[in-house]
Amino acid sequence: TGRTRPERLLQYLQKNGTRGDANNVVDTIDRFCGTVEWAMNVGGEKGKIVDKVVLETNPGTVLELGTYCGYSAVRMGRLLAPGSRLITLEMNPAYAKVAKEVIAFAGLDKQVEVLVGSTTELIPQLKKKLDIDTFDMIFLDHWKQSYLPDTKLLEECGLLRKGTVLLADNVICPGTPDYLQYVRSSPKYLSQHFPSVLEYTNAPDGLEKSVYLG
Numbered sequence: 138t139g140r141t142r143p144e145r146l147l148q149y150l151q152k153n154g155t156r157g158d159a160n161n162v163v164d165t166i167d168r169f170c171g172t173v174e175w176a177m178n179v180g181g182e183k184g185k186i187v188d189k190v191v192l193e194t195n196p197g198t199v200l201e202l203g204t205y206c207g208y209s210a211v212r213m214g215r216l217l218a219p220g221s222r223l224i225t226l227e228m229n230p231a232y233a234k235v236a237k238e239v240i241a242f243a244g245l246d247k248q249v250e251v252l253v254g255s256t257t258e259l260i261p262q263l264k265k266k267l268d269i270d271t272f273d274m275i276f277l278d279h280w281k282q283s284y285l286p287d288t289k290l291l292e293e294c295g296l297l298r299k300g301t302v303l304l305a306d307n308v309i310c311p312g313t314p315d316y317l318q319y320v321r322s323s324p325k326y327l328s329q330h331f332p333s334v335l336e337y338t339n340a341p342d343g344l345e346k347s348v349y350l351g
């Protein structure tokens with residue numbers, strides 16, 4: 138009876154999930170999207186690649202662009218060391234409301250903070266708002282045409298350091314051609330492509346991991 142898809146996803150989680158168990162939250166959302174209705178979470182296949190990159194990077198600070206229902210915030214947050222922080226930006230207040238409840242259900246509301254607003258408005262405010270100087274990892278999963286301008290904005294705002302890992306979703310589907318061209322040709326980045334499939338389908342998609350060289 139939830140009016141929106143995120144609300145139906147949250148109701149399914151509250152009914153079928155185990156409160157305080159982040160692994161179960163990830164699996165329960167994947168089951169909803171695989172059996173009830175598709176939703177634009179990074180999903181289980183690409184999610185395994187996200188897990189590997191997070192575990193290799195062991196980031197103390199993570200910035201996510203595009204929260205949606207909080208699936209990837211929970212997926213990454215569940216792997217962070219105690220004391221680490223994940224900040225996630227969402228411009229749709231209804232999505233942000235659902236995400237906050239999903240993150241709290243998973244028991245990660247101490248490590249994960251949802252900020253409501255657009256990236257162009259919030260990114261320049263982050264240093265002031267949070268006592269974070271630079272981020273160890275960025276997960277890009279918002280408007281595909283915003284990946285490139287927002288990456289340049291992150292550089293200009295001094296939020297990246299030598300070694301910051303940028304991980305971008307959907308570089309094949311829906312696709313982010315200008316972003317890919319930039320990170321693959323710029324001397325400021327070392328990029329690696331991880332082919333995969335679009336969440337809950339067998340359509341080709343992939344993630345791009347780009348290390349900022351400063």
Ligand SMILES: O=C(NCCCCc1cc2ccncc2s1)c1cc(-c2ccc(F)cc2)cc(O)c1O
Pocket residue numbers: 177178179202203204226227228229254255256257278279280281306307310311335336
């Ligand atoms: O658009 C997608 N995701 C972004 C939603 C945009 C939300 C925003 C958040 C925010 C925060 C701050 N500032 C500005 C913004 S704008 C998206 C779409 C598909 C897809 C793939 C095939 C399809 F047939 C149909 C959809 C798959 C995915 O994994 C996605 O991530």
Ligand SMILES: [Mg+2]
Pocket residue numbers: 177178179278306307
């Ligand atoms: Mg995505």
